[in-house]
Amino acid sequence: MAFEDIGGIIAMQGFAGLSLFSVLLLMALGLAIIFGQMGVINMAHGEFMTIGAYTIYLFTSLAQAHLPSLAPYSFVIAIGGAFLIAFVVGYLAEYLLIRHLYRRPLDTLLATWGLSLGMQQIFRSTFGAKEVSPEVPEWLLGSFQPVEGIDIPINGVFVMGLTLLVTGVVFILLYRSRWGLCVRATVANRTMSNAVGINTKKVDRLTFAIGCGIAGIAGAAFTTIGSTGPTSGSLYIVDSFLVVTFGGAASLLGTIASAFGIAQTQSITEFFLTGSMAKVLTLLLIVTILMIRPQGLFAAKIRR
């Protein structure tokens, strides 16, 4: 009996860690492309997630009002919509703002912080200051019990599955597609890529937009876990940056590994300590490791 309890606790704890891992990874994937590959500090990354979340809110409330029969599927369609809208906004942001600042990374940081403030205000004016939570379809609610005493929430499984899917797609895009080849070439050597006929400006714009689109998907997925407010994006931003930096900026595998490590550390410390102390300890650990090993877990093989 006692042994089964402990087993159950370990299983639940493991699941909590995995769930946090998928959340962190989904958050960081878009940034891994934008910051890791392009080297652009997008402080408005969290707001692109919020765009995704509000898109879900808008889609599901519209579907409920006008097409109630579609309601169970509208969530899946809305995730596509979240990607598209975040993609378009990201494309515009790159065109209007980011492309002027590629040579000044620290200034990009300030400008995108400004962008994030502006977006927060726009959210507040449009959707109100109160937090909203979209109607989650019924098949995402509740939990299932594979064994007696183990409760696994379905929305956690859904986020995990989505993370797996998005990570897979990003991998294929980056390492098996024409666009991925262009991105990696541009990252490796911009001048040479230009010389062999890659339109690097176009690649930049598309890369940034895709990164933002993935952020939109992440935000959409998070609506199943928590509610969305105008400033919820700012909660994610430091975590996302730390995940990407800790993993070694240019490495997608590193991002996955660091998201896993951070999630497990945090969920294990959370078991023994209060939430805020667990957060402090985890962050402190990451910062200390980054100070000792600034290149992160998986260092890119480039000469500095």
Add this chain to the structure above:
Amino acid sequence: MTTKRLPLLSPERGLGSIIALAAVIFVLFPLVFDIFRLNLIGKYLSYAFVAVGLVLLWGYGGILSLGQGVFFGLGGYCMAMFLKLEASDPVSTKIQSTPGIPDFMDWNQLTALPAFWEPFKFLPFALLAMLVIPAALAYVMGAAMFKRRVGGVYFAIITQAVALILSVLIIGQQGYTGGVNGITDLKTLLGWDIRTESAKYILYYANGVLLIGAILVCRHLLSSKLGMLLLALRDKEDRVRFSGYDVANFKIFVFCFAAMLCAVGGALFTLQVGFMSPSFVGIVPSIEMVIFAAVGGRLSLVGAVYGTLLVNFGKTYFSETFPDLWLLLMAALFIGVVLGFPNGLAGLWESHVKPWWRRRGNATRLPVVGEARQGGVMADDKPALRERDGAPVINTTASGVSAMSPSPASPTWRSAN
């Protein structure tokens, strides 16, 4: 760009603008504003310490720290801890279940003063801690990162994470730090009531004197070899390193110095406002402090003060009257300063106001300038020149004259027109 920036460095320049700033702080503001507004300005001026530190660190050193709020907060908390202990003597806290400890500790069921609070009963220790703790933290962070040649973006992200850690820690440890509310109800400094009007005047002036002093010290640092080296390592770090300098040590020094400036600002903030809370420590205030320096001009010590004042006036005004507009305006400010005016107000002053002023001045003095310098360039002056120059240049042809004259004379002449 570089040639434009260099004049800001030269030691004989900029004293006038510091005197003007002192006049504004010490004479103009007290005359124009009542004590309530003046106290508000005093609060802004305590932020200006951070902005001045950032000019050194970011403008000249090229090191962007997004964690200056940490040092501001540490300084402020050191001062607040001392004041809080003084305010919670056993007599005035006798209604508590444990008299003699700060009220928030009592609310959190603490029955004794935590050990790390004990030494803050003594002002000298509190003042020392206010300077030493931020500097020590800055030293540890700086030494860990600059020695490993971590800079730029990574440094910014890590300092930001430190800001997050400290604010989460302060909020989480409510019993020891006062939590979200911070340390409030500060009353006296060594028996001197800091809430009276006269105390507010005195603190305002003390703040002003310290700020001007800090600017003078920074100006001295920048006009010394250190300033030159900072600029050099911002622009071409490797070359400075190859010249035999230990780049990391200079960066660490500037980071620690800026941290101490922030701490002084934080302590003055606590004294003038009467409380300290984690809302001045986290990520958002830390980035806002960067925008103070950016708006004022990241290369101008005096500009940073004006930038701080302007942004905060704007914030107070807009968040009172048009709360919806403020964030949008702030967004425009961030983007505009970065895209349009990288050198901020000071840059605009240097590139637009000053030349315009000079043009205006020269237009009235033109005859004088013409008399002294125009010789040789204008046709009707040529005979006079030949006569004046006399025999040695008697054979000089028109081409000879034109070859020698443009160098000193023509630039002035052209700009005068």
